[in-house]
Amino acid sequence: MDLLTKDISTAYDSGMSLSPQWYFTHWTGSDGMDEIQLHLREGKLQTIVIKHYQYHTKR
Numbered sequence: 738m739d740l741l742t743k744d745i746s747t748a749y750d751s752g753m754s755l756s757p758q759w760y761f762t763h764w765t766g767s768d769g770m771d772e773i774q775l776h777l778r779e780g781k782l783q784t785i786v787i788k789h790y791q792y793h794t795k796r
Contacts, residue, residue, distance in 0.1 A: 768792045 759775040774786040 765789075 757777050759777070761773050763771045763773065765771055769789065769791045772788040772790065774784075774788075775782060776784040776786065
């Protein structure tokens, strides 16, 4: 799982606390991945969107 963090506790990154969306990915196997999106409004979670991707190789 890849989880990129947003550090909202330091002065140099204070603007990130206003970010309305957070995204991360999770590998589901050798040929698939999920993208998870967290959508926020006024600091509260409103929606979770999950996109499933599967990779195919040409034969």
